[in-house]
Amino acid sequence: MTDSVEFPPTTFAALAAPAVDRAFVSGIRAPGPKGRDVVMAHGGAAAGFLIDLRNPLAAGRRLSRDELAALNRYRDPAAFHEGLAASVAHGLLTEAPDGTVAATVPGHAFLRDLFALHREALTAQWGGQEARIDRLNGALARTLAAAAQTGGIAWRAQAPPYETDQTPPAVRLLNRLSTLRWHRADAHAAAWQAAGLTADEMVALPPGPARDQIEQETNARNAAPFAALSAAERVTMLADLAALP
Template sequence: MSYAALIRPVIDRVYVSLRITGRDRIQAVYDEYAIRPGFESSFYFGLLARPMSAEGFAAATAYSGSDMTDELAQGVAEVDRDGTWRLTALGREVALAVQRACGDWAEECWGRKLIETMPGLTVVSRLAELVGRLLEAGQATGGPAFRAMAPVYEPSGATPALRLTSRLGALRHHRADAHRAAWSAAGLTLAQLRALPVDSPQRREIEDETNRLDEPVYQKLSQLERDELLAGLGALPG
C-alpha cells in the first residue's frame, strides 16, 4: 500500500471529525452575524490569503456545487468579470472568526487525554511543522484547488492547533486534485464516477491512480518523518 493511501483515512478522520464535532462552535459564529454559512466556512484558510481564481473555484467546488447565491446576497463574497472570487470586508471578518473557532475547538478537543498514554497537545506543533513542509512541496505537484488553498493564512500568534487545522484542510485538496485528474483521465463525469460500485475494477483503478498522483507530495519527508506524521495524527482524538 502506498503512503498516500495509508494516510488518507487518517487525515480525513482527524479533520472531518473535528469539523463535525465542532459544528456548534462554527454555527455560533454565523448566529452572531445573523447569516448562513457559505464557502468561507470550508475554504477560509485559502480565501483569507488570496482571491480564488475561476479555475481554483471550479476545482474546489467540483464535489460540493458552486451555487454562490447566498454568498452574494449576504454580502460575504464578490466576483469579478474574470470569475475570481474575493471575500468582502464582512466575509473576511466572518472567515477570521471561523478560523479562530476551529482552532479553539481543535485545541480543546486534541488536548483531551482519554488514556494517559495519549500525547495530547504535545505533538501538535511538530505535526503542524510536518504538514507545513508538505504544503510547500505541494506547490510543485498540486492542482488548481490546492493552489487556491496553499499557502494558508495564519494570523500572528496562531496556536499550533489553529495552524494544524488550517494546514490539514489545505492538504486534503492535494488529494482532491489528484482524484479529479484520475477520473477525468478515465473519461468519466462526476455523475458517472459516483455511479460506479465502490468495489468495481474501474473504481479501484481510479483510486490507484489517485494514490499515484498524490504520493509525490509525501516524498518531501523522510521515512522516519512519514512514520512520525502517521503515528502523531493517528494518536489525536477524533
C-alpha cells in the same frame, strides 16, 4: 515502530488519506453547536459557503470561476451558483467584473469569528497534545512545500494555508490538514479524468475493479509530496494523526 516499518510514498499516500481525513473532520467539527451559532449569526447558508474557502479568503486572495468550479467539482452546478449568489447578495463576498470573488469586510468578520471558535474548541479537544501537534506541523510544512510541485488547480487555489504569527499551533495544524486534502482531491480528479469519466460518472461509479484502479492511480499521483519525509517520519505522522483525540 519507526525502526521496523517502512512505507513507500505510494503506499503511505493510501494509508495517510483516511488518517488525514479523520483528523481534519474531527478538528473542523470540534466547535459543535457553537459552530452552527456562528454561521447563523453571520447569514446562515450564505456564511457557510465560505467555510471551504476560508484559507484563501482569509489571506485576501481572489478566487477565479475556474478555481471555484474545481473546489466544487462534485456539487450540483445549480446549487453551487445559488450558494455563490447568496453569499454575494448577503454582502459576504464581492464579485469583480472578471468573475473573481473575494471576502468583504463582513466576510472577513465571519472568518475571524470562525478561526477564533476553532482556537477555543481545539484548545479543549487537542489539549495536552502539544508535542504531537508540533511534530505534525513540522512534517506538514515540508509536505506542503513539496506539494507545490504537483498540485492542481484546487490545490493552487487553497495553498498556502492561512496562518499568521498569532495562529495557534492547533489551528495551524487544522488549516494545513485542510490544504493537504486538496492535493489528493486534484490527484483524484486527474485519475478519473484519465479514465475518461466525468465528475457525475465518478460519483455514480460502483465499487469494483474500475473504482479500485482509479483509487490506485490517485494514490500514485498523490504520493510525490510525501517523498519529502523519511520512512520513519511517515510512520510517525501516521501514529500522531491516529493519536489525536
